[in-house]
Amino acid sequence: MRTDRLVAILLLLQRREQVTAAEVAQELEISERTARRDLDALAMAGVPVYSMQGRGGGWRLVGGARTDLSGLTASEARALFLVAGPASAATPAVKAALRKLVQALPEPFRMQAEAAASSLVKDPQRWGSDRIEVPPPRFLDELQDAVIRGVQVRIGYVDREGAETQRTVHPLGIVAKGPSWYLVSHTESGRRTFRIDRVSSVDPTDDPVHRPEDFDLAESWREIADEIDRRRTPLELQALCVPHGVGKLRMVLGGRLQVGGSTADGRIEVVIRGYNEYALAGELAGLVEWIEVTGPPGVRDHLASIGTALVERYG
Numbered sequence: 001m002r003t004d005r006l007v008a009i010l011l012l013l014q015r016r017e018q019v020t021a022a023e024v025a026q027e028l029e030i031s032e033r034t035a036r037r038d039l040d041a042l043a044m045a046g047v048p049v050y051s052m053q054g055r056g057g058g059w060r061l062v063g064g065a066r067t068d069l070s071g072l073t074a075s076e077a078r079a080l081f082l083v084a085g086p087a088s089a090a091t092p093a094v095k096a097a098l099r100k101l102v103q104a105l106p107e108p109f110r111m112q113a114e115a116a117a118s119s120l121v122k123d124p125q126r127w128g129s130d131r132i133e134v135p136p137p138r139f140l141d142e143l144q145d146a147v148i149r150g151v152q153v154r155i156g157y158v159d160r161e162g163a164e165t166q167r168t169v170h171p172l173g174i175v176a177k178g179p180s181w182y183l184v185s186h187t188e189s190g191r192r193t194f195r196i197d198r199v200s201s202v203d204p205t206d207d208p209v210h211r212p213e214d215f216d217l218a219e220s221w222r223e224i225a226d227e228i229d230r231r232r233t234p235l236e237l238q239a240l241c242v243p244h245g246v247g248k249l250r251m252v253l254g255g256r257l258q259v260g261g262s263t264a265d266g267r268i269e270v271v272i273r274g275y276n277e278y279a280l281a282g283e284l285a286g287l288v289e290w291i292e293v294t295g296p297p298g299v300r301d302h303l304a305s306i307g308t309a310l311v312e313r314y315g
Contacts, residue, residue, distance in 0.1 A: 005030070005038050010047060018058040029150050031214045137181050137196040140174070142204070147171045150209045156201035157194055164200060170209040173217035177225075184220055186210060193224050229255065233273035237280055238295045240267040245290025252287065267292075278302055285310075 009024055024035040039059050043049050048062035139155075146153045154168045169185035169192070176182075181196040186209070233256055241249060246268055249257050253272060260269035270291070274280035281302030284293065288307075293300050 006042055009035075009038055009042060013049060013059065013061050018052075018060045020058040023058075029211070031216075033214050034216055037216075137199070139199045139202045140181055140196055142202040143171055143183050143196060143199070144174055146202075146204050146209075147173055149204075150211070152205045152207045152209055154203040154205060155194070155199050158198045158200055168205070169194070170211070172209070172211060172215060173220070175217070175221050184217065184224070186212065191220070191224075229273075233275055235274045235276055235280060235296075237272045237274060237284075237293060237299055239270050239272060239284075239291045239293045241270050241291045242267055245287075246270070248290055249287065252283070281306060 005028055008028055012019055012024065012027060021032045021035040021039065024030075024039065025032045028035070030038075039049060039051070049059055050062060051057065051059050143153065152168055152170050154166060156164055156166055158164045167187065169183070169187050171183060171185050172191075173184045174181060174196070175184060183194045183196055183199070185192050185194065240263060243266065246259060249270065249272075256273040258271040258273075260271065262268055272280065272284070274283065277296065277298040281299050284291065284299075285303060285306045288303070293303060
């Protein structure tokens with residue numbers, strides 16, 4: 001969704017000589033804070049935009065508003081049109097629009113911009129795992145259209161137990177997490193997240209979305225992802241790790257590892273999140289060279305049992 005907004009802002013700058021963050025916010029129905037962030041993001045991405053401070057100030061393209069995009073340098077054009085390539089998270093409509101905009105580039109830049117659009121391939125499959133092609137969920141386009149138009153939708157939704165319900169939601173944004181797509185919405189019960197592949201029907205209404213002030217999709221998703229991680233790994237384990245073993249723990253445990261301070265004997269205090277005591281003990285059994293589990297006691301007991309079984313079988 002942010003890619004959509006950045007392209008929309010770029011086209012808005014092309015049409016007008018100058019825009020303010022407030023005008024961008026009103027045009028795209030976002031907060032001024034989000035508009036300023038997006039304008040800054042365009043500048044950091046290499047698009048030649050600059051701000052003028054003070055009375056009568058605003059944002060402009062270098063060289064003024066030009067429909068031929070001739071304010072772009074060759075490297076800036078390549079950076080912009082990378083979002084039209086197969087590795088992009090942009091929607092098909094955005095990619096199509098960007099490919100058309102290639103034709104508006106000055107001739108020296110056009111070939112490089114077209115090459116940039118096909119210069120990167122994204123393969124999310126890990127080595128050694130089966131390749132699974134996951135098509136976009138059925139109602140992705142309808143829900144994205146509701147987000148863009150800012151209208152409430154009545155959806156049918158099937159939960160993990162198979163029960164189907166009908167509810168009216170205020171779509172705020174869409175997030176792709178690996179092969180899964182999620183709708184972030186405001187509801188009568190507060191913010192809720194729905195897996196789009198579980199949506200069974202979509203019926204847009206004419207009622208406007210009630211969007212929380214200063215809502216930012218990226219920040220909201222980080223909060224949601226953190227909460228999901230906490231639910232998936234509710235158990236916290238305390239341990240001491242030798243300094244040269246911290247890198248190994250990071251490689252194995254990733255974001256489930258929290259590194260603390262040093263103890264008197266030079267070891268590092270760490271906290272590790274996991275699903276349950278037995279599963280954590282199984283994970284950590286191969287790491288005993290580097291860590292000593294200090295709690296909870298149940299994990300230590302499971303580790304001792306694993307050690308006894310290993311000695312009996314291989315000792």
